[in-house]
Amino acid sequence: MVNKPAQKTTKRKSRTKSHSKSTDNPSNEQLLTYYHEMLKIRRFEEKAGQLYGMGLIGGFCHLYIGQEAVIVGMMAATEKQDSLITSYRDHGHMLASGMDPKGVMAELTGREGGYSKGKGGSMHMFSREKNFYGGHGIVGAQVSLGTGLAFAHKYRGDNGVCQAYFGDGAANQGQVYESFNMASLWSLPVVFVIENNRYGMGTSVERHSAMTEFDKRGDAHAIPGLKVNGMDVVEVRKAADLAISHCRAGKGPYILDMETYRYRGHSMSDPAKYRSKEEVSKVRKESDPIDTLRERIIAAGAADDAQLREIDKTIKAVVTEAADFAQKSPEPDPSELYTDVLSQSLTHA
DSSP, X not given: OOOOOOOOSSOOOOOOOOOOOOOOOOOHHHHHHHHHHHHHHHHHHHHHHHHHHTTOSOSOOOOOTTOHHHHHHHXXXXXXXXXXXXXXXXXXXXXXXXXXXXXXXXXXXXXXXXXXXXXXXXXXXXXXXXXXXXXXXXXXXXHHHHHHHHHHHHHHTOOOOEEEEEETTGGGOHHHHHHHHHHHHTTOOEEEEEEEOSEETTEEHHHHOSOOOGGGTTGGGTOOEEEEETTOHHHHHHHHHHHHHHHHTTOOOEEEEEEOOOSSOSSTTOOOTTSOHHHHHHHHHHHXXXXXXXXXXXXXXXOOHHHHHHHHHHHHHHHHHHHHHHHHSOOOOGGGGGSSSOOOOOOOO
């Protein structure tokens, strides 16, 4: 039987104040790396939407368009031993983790060249190599699993931190608070990243949450929290450094309330009639994460408009190649229905 970590003798009473405008000065190379990764997610998701419309992607498909700064900023602060787990809106997390776009797209189309051999689809992809543990379709379930991953980091003593992502809607699930309590009680190294995109499916935050300040959701469990502009990758990176350093120092969990926005519906089958076109257009015009970063890059002299167009051209070629690979990869053999059902990690004499 595995013994649980020793309980803490003290509790953290203070909570970090809301994040102010970043004073960090990222290098030109960092800015261009952020831009490349965010644009890769954007173009990949646009292509996925096209393939879904063509009937090449079956089942559910939840696009990440508009939220790119969150995962890119967070992953920029991670180390090799860290782990990541998220919900069904997961394509961006896979790509930011370093997973091959071809393997991700092939999984979307249910082909054997996909990361789960075509058996997981959009919502259920994994990569042990990249410490990416899904893609989960049950709302909020990944939060408990992420807490378990953090337990594993502490038990093994590998100095790793788990990032557990979930939405504002999932933040109201009961198992989330059980996970908060356990993570705080045992000082587990987990950053709970709430991707607050304003809508739990089709219900606005104001209608589905009595407490809309998600950075305060951990107060009852002595977990510090921070509200972050999730549309600014530099702000996200700074918050990620703070939260991950807190966890890696053995101080327990941290909550990040990432205020972001999704441009598309909850899933491809959602017409999103619960919000106006004017609302979406206003966000795109005033705070699109990629346009904001593009302006910053040009202002810093990191690249000019022509160079940024060339980056876009390169990324589009990568995404096109991924789509071609996905369509050419064969469908899995029916025998695959019986594989990967049981994992036997111990051999008994």
